Amino acid sequence: MHFKFRQRVVSLFLGSVIMVSAGIGTANAAESVNPEEELLPSSIGENVLDRMLKQQEKDFESKNPLRNKEITKLTETDETVLFYRAMTEVDNRPLLDFNYEVSDVKVYKNKENQLFVEAYVVRKFQYFEDGTETGFGDFIKLQINKSSKKMAQETAKISSSPIESDSVDNAPVSNIEKEVQLLSISSEKDSEISADEFLENYKKEKNKEPESVTPEQTEEGQQSALKTSSVQKAVYSAAASYTYNRSKSVYYATTHALNPNTRYPYFASAGDCTNFVLQSLHAGDIPMMGDWFMRKGSDGVWKYGYSWIHADEFRKYLLQTGGILMKTMPNTYSNAQLGDIYHYDARNKFGLPITDGVMEHAAIVTKKTSGQVLVSYHTTNRLNVPQEYYSAQEGGVRYLSHIY
Incomplete structure (x- = not known):
């Protein structure tokens, strides 16, 4: 060859x-x-x-x-x-x-x-x-x-x-x-799995049946969804007029997956996955609103809502009335669309590899090819990796969030 x-x-x-x-x-x-x-x-x-x-x-x-x-x-x-x-x-x-x-x-x-x-x-x-x-x-x-x-x-x-x-x-x-x-x-893990274990996990993830229960239907997920701030409990109507441009969102994501946009802050230590995904949605003509924003103040300091930088708060924001429209879909190749979001639940609040309905990671669908759904994300910076790849490393479950 x-x-x-x-x-x-x-x-x-x-x-x-x-x-x-x-x-x-x-x-x-x-x-x-x-x-x-x-x-x-x-x-x-x-x-x-x-x-x-x-x-x-x-x-x-x-x-x-x-x-x-x-x-x-x-x-x-x-x-x-x-x-x-x-x-x-x-x-x-x-x-x-x-x-x-x-x-x-x-x-x-x-x-x-x-x-x-x-x-x-x-x-x-x-x-x-x-x-x-x-x-x-x-x-x-x-x-x-x-x-x-x-x-x-x-x-x-x-x-x-x-x-x-x-x-x-x-x-x-x-x-x-x-x-x-x-x-x-930067891709080193605190608890590295062996190569053989990773390959076995990857095979299982490839053959896994679509999730039939959304994280909000679990007891832990219901408790998590209730723990919202007073700002996040507000009902927003500002997004009623947006039309999601998937091609613009995907173009942004593939451009900046490996080369972070210098017009935004980059969260190297705390994790930049949600910040990156939401930059991509915003590039797809979804306006900032309410607690969902990232902007620099007149004092030169970046100000942002918690739902802009935290994967679970972002998902809870999507579940509210008003704002961005989202529906959790069965995770199939036909259901996944370019510009949709994957949420990953790999660990509980103690850092143990036990799912609890709280999301730790987010990625955006940037390519569908040869029967595989590929995603891009930050921390670490990855472009067009299979949706199963992160799960094979970290375990847990993932949910396909369809953005309307």
């Missing part, structure tokens, strides 16, 4: 993405200045990342993504590896294309002279014959156990060293690559 691969490495800043906590905006970490850090040329990190991702490219191409783990820093539970196995082993879809982008590169050393590289990495895979791309956007952090002077001298060598795509043997590992350690990636 012929594979077409592309790569593009750029040095950009996502600094205009505003990180917000409790409504107070702070600058992106890439723009902040830490007095205990000494910034170094970004080219050092770019060369290391370029080599790492080029090798990932070749190993995915050779159908063995874990062949050169010392260079690629991939593990069996890396989301791109899990997804590769789900597509090739469960859905029987071969990998057709792969490309990547690197941005927001920051290289620095601390007062202990430890060297670090931080970056935002986007990896895109094509498994569907119609050209649909699935994307994974992750913030990563590397530590390099080598002096900055030696790094500057040696990184140019590793980025220019050839990678033999047809070789079945392990690639030679440079001295620099032996010193590179992956400290963190």
